Amino acid sequence: MAYDDELANRIREVVHGERGLTEKRMFGGLAFLISGNMAVSASSRGGLLLRVDPAQTESLVSEPHVGRFEMRGREMAGWLRVDREALETDDALRRWVSRGVACARSLPPK
Numbered sequence: 001m002a003y004d005d006e007l008a009n010r011i012r013e014v015v016h017g018e019r020g021l022t023e024k025r026m027f028g029g030l031a032f033l034i035s036g037n038m039a040v041s042a043s044s045r046g047g048l049l050l051r052v053d054p055a056q057t058e059s060l061v062s063e064p065h066v067g068r069f070e071m072r073g074r075e076m077a078g079w080l081r082v083d084r085e086a087l088e089t090d091d092a093l094r095r096w097v098s099r100g101v102a103c104a105r106s107l108p109p110k
Helices: 005-015 054-060 090-105
Strands: 021-026 029-034 037-042 048-051 066-071 074-082
Touching: 005 029, 005 037, 005 090, 029 090, 037 090, 048 090, 054 074
Parallel strands: none
Antiparallel strands: 021 029, 029 037, 037 048, 048 074, 066 074
């Protein structure tokens, strides 16, 4: 399944003008990177793949339609899946994407 073009365009509107922004196809989705660090991706499974501070993971997964990202059956600390239902409004999308951008900005450039 390909990523959701409409969601990718909505993300693009939120991150437009961010310093060091690039786009790259990754994991079957379209990732948005800040200085080489992935911040957020329009996932091929729908919704977002989102990078966050690992210390925030536990509190964020308690929100509706948010879960830990799993790769090969293993939960990845600092990575979340945010389902479409949590992204229905532009404000909600902006709130999630800004978390990913903040996390990517906190990392050294690649």
